[in-house]
Amino acid sequence: MNSFIKNNLSDSNARLIKQIFLRLRGLFYYGNKYYCNICNKSFRKFLDGGFDLKVIKEREIIGAGRRTHICPNCQSTDRDRLIKTFFDNNKNLINNNIKLLHIAPEPSLNNYLRKLSNIDYITAAKYHEGIYYPEDMVLVDLTDMHFSDSEFDFIICNHVLEHIDNDKLALSELYRVLRKGGTAILQVPFSNKLSETYENSDIKTEKEREEHFGQFDHVRLYGKDFPNILSNAGFILNVYEAENKLDKTEIERLKLFKDEPLFVVNK
Numbered sequence: 069m070n071s072f073i074k075n076n077l078s079d080s081n082a083r084l085i086k087q088i089f090l091r092l093r094g095l096f097y098y099g100n101k102y103y104c105n106i107c108n109k110s111f112r113k114f115l116d117g118g119f120d121l122k123v124i125k126e127r128e129i130i131g132a133g134r135r136t137h138i139c140p141n142c143q144s145t146d147r148d149r150l151i152k153t154f155f156d157n158n159k160n161l162i163n164n165n166i167k168l169l170h171i172a173p174e175p176s177l178n179n180y181l182r183k184l185s186n187i188d189y190i191t192a193a194k195y196h197e198g199i200y201y202p203e204d205m206v207l208v209d210l211t212d213m214h215f216s217d218s219e220f221d222f223i224i225c226n227h228v229l230e231h232i233d234n235d236k237l238a239l240s241e242l243y244r245v246l247r248k249g250g251t252a253i254l255q256v257p258f259s260n261k262l263s264e265t266y267e268n269s270d271i272k273t274e275k276e277r278e279e280h281f282g283q284f285d286h287v288r289l290y291g292k293d294f295p296n297i298l299s300n301a302g303f304i305l306n307v308y309e310a311e312n313k314l315d316k317t318e319i320e321r322l323k324l325f326k327d328e329p330l331f332v333v334n335k
């Protein structure tokens with residue numbers, strides 16, 4: 069047996085063990101208080117996740133921070149469940165035969181979307197040495213994608229742009245590969261305390277990035293001007309707000325992030 073086969077067997081064993089662990093953990097936290105709309109299970113408690121940093125509190129960064137929001141069963145986060153509420157309220161967008169590009173796919177949404185047989189589902193991520201990528205993951209640089217113009221009907225790029233040095237170039241690539249009339253979810257963490265997006269080329273180390281941008285691998289902190297950044301890239305903004313679609317009890321059961329809009333755009 070060569071090492072390639074051995075490695076892949078151990079990867080599949082590790083995934084199976086993880087699935088069993090998550091299922092048992094989900095059962096342990098079973099209850100009625102909270103609900104995950106992705107795995108359709110209810111829990112007495114969600115789990116803690118996220119970073120506890122001074123800048124996140126000071127800037128009141130939306131979509132970031134230490135909080136109790138992770139599904140014990142499928143590991144969905146509040147931002148994954150927010151996207152799921154958007155799908156549930158816009159079924160026409162994902163019920164047809166569409167080609168969907170999911171950048172750096174979150175495991176819970178990935179599992180949900182790949183089961184929808186009407187969707188030609190393409191997952192893509194940037195290659196990083198030492199990371200295991202599933203066989204069907206397309207390895208791409210978001211600033212230089214090998215996809216054709218107008219190839220996709222729908223794109224999900226959730227909390228990715230804040231990691232990319234040249235986000236304008238990434239946005240122009242996302243615009244290029246989206247078909248006219250297509251829809252994209254381009255979500256980022258952002259601060260309403262900043263009138264303009266904060267970038268600083270002097271910030272280079274992980275520690276500095278944590279202090280300034282709220283995460284060790286973020287290269288900027290978006291401000292109130294993020295919608296303008298999307299418009300300048302050519303997109304038509306169509307912000308989705310869960311509070312206009314769901315009642316307060318439901319939002320609390322799903323443990324969505326307070327006041328988080330979803331940046332949905334069209335081409």
Ligand SMILES: [Zn+2]
Pocket residue numbers: 104105106107108109139140141142143144176
């Ligand atoms: Zn779940």
